[in-house]
Amino acid sequence: MSIIVNRDTKVLCQGVGKAGSFHLKGCKDYGTKMVAGVQPKKGGTTVEGVPVFHTVRQAVRATGADASMIFVPAPGAADAVLEAADAGIKTVVCITEGVPVLDMSRTKALLKSRYPGVRLIGPNCPGIITPGECKIGIMPGYIHKKGRVGILSKSGTLTYEAVHQTTAAGLGQTTCVGIGGDPILGSTYLDLLPLFEADPETEAIVLIGEIGGDAEKQAAEYWKAHMKKPMVAFVAGRTAPKGKRMGHAGAIVGGADDTADAKLKMLASYGIHAVDNPSLIGAEVAKVLGK
Template sequence: MSILVNNRTKVVVQGLSGSQGKFHAQKMKEYGTNIVAGVVPGRGGSDVDGTPVFDTVEEAIRATGANASIVYVPPAYAADAVMESVDANLDLCVCITEGIPVKDMIKVKRLMKTSSSKTMLIGPNCPGVITPGECKMGIMPGEIHTPGTVGIVSKSGTLTYEAVKQVSAFGFGQSTCVGIGGDPIIGLKYIDLLEMYQFDAQTECVVLIGEIGGQAEVKAGEWIKQNFNKPVVAFIAGQTAPKGKRMGHAGAIISGGDDTAAAKMKALEECGVHVVQSPADIGKKVAEVLGK
């Protein structure tokens, strides 16, 4: 089992003809992802490296039976691309694009709340999602992932890869790894993913990677304490970040005393989460809590 994606996922690439879309689509294909179509308005009827291109997501679904999309569309148009996937009622949309205006994402979230669509959104500004050995939807290096029993959910792209490396070094593979993105407005959040891991028989343990700013990690900890019956290992990035200074590509900022890394780590520990001080300790801690 897995969450979100598997070897039955049929993927549409929105923005396939662009440099990023073309490059990463090829990498996903090489990994074994079933890419069935591209969507580029005005380019319908053509193809990119043998993949048929359609003008709209709806047309791509009718022709190929696609059930998921990945967005490699420039920031000014990416929100519209996501909304097109929502309107088309796909199971999943993964938006890689960085730099989407917050006001555009407000429109996306409003549509998702008022629409009867079943579409789940990962991102934006994220590395994507991968079920090792089955399906890769994103920009992560597929070769570092191995099938296994540890779920990884993270705001950070590069720290996701570090967690994968640490877990693999101790002999554990991953069930599904999800980069949720660090933007102010995103799709699925920690709790949404934890609920999925809870009911995934393959997942024995979850690694949660958080960052300074906001309350998402604290809320996740409170939910874990009340609802989650699998061990959770966590790391919070930004432990040396000064208060009030905007940090990193996602614009993380400490606005008060309770959204510092230290405060989040303390809150998670109080909720029974196994918190590590360094990403280098993630694999060791996973092995410890699983007793292997």
């Protein structure tokens, strides 16, 4: 079992320029059912052996795609999300970095009111992967291994670190979701934690947070109230100076509550296994699962 995506997920790729086609190939090589590319003016051509359409509606009609991976540049990314939703795509993964916050604010409001069944992941995220079945995103597929741990993270390379460690510890992963590093995200920890709790194969959850905002606190409260599976957490940015944006648009320390130290203490106070050393995430999960 897994969450959101599996071997039956049919994926199209919006934006098949240099980055889009490179990762379309990477996903296809991994074994993902890549059924279409979408880019205006490129309809009728093929990219990496996959047919390309002018619009998402055309692509969905012809291929029955039910998930989308977006590489459309930032100025058009929010529109691409809405185009996918409007064409009936249920899982939209937006990899694009640098989407204006107001665009996301508006897109989220529209998704909520007009397309409530659509799940948006990202933007500014590495994507989602169910090892051995479906990879939608830019993560290196080969470090993953089918297994027992669900991973949720705001960061890309730090997720790879947690994947690498849980693979090395022989635990493997059920599904890994990079939710993205922006202030406004399509899916938050809160949207995804219930899915991991309900997934019979997920035995433990790794949550990787960052400075800024209070998403980790909301996750901890939800975990305490509704979840039985153990959670291991790390929060990046203890050394971050106040008021500086640390690469990710969402990673800015504002008040005293959103520092990494405060978040780690808060997570531990809820009974979550909070680690302060990011190289010990895998070891902590192994310990928690008694392996």
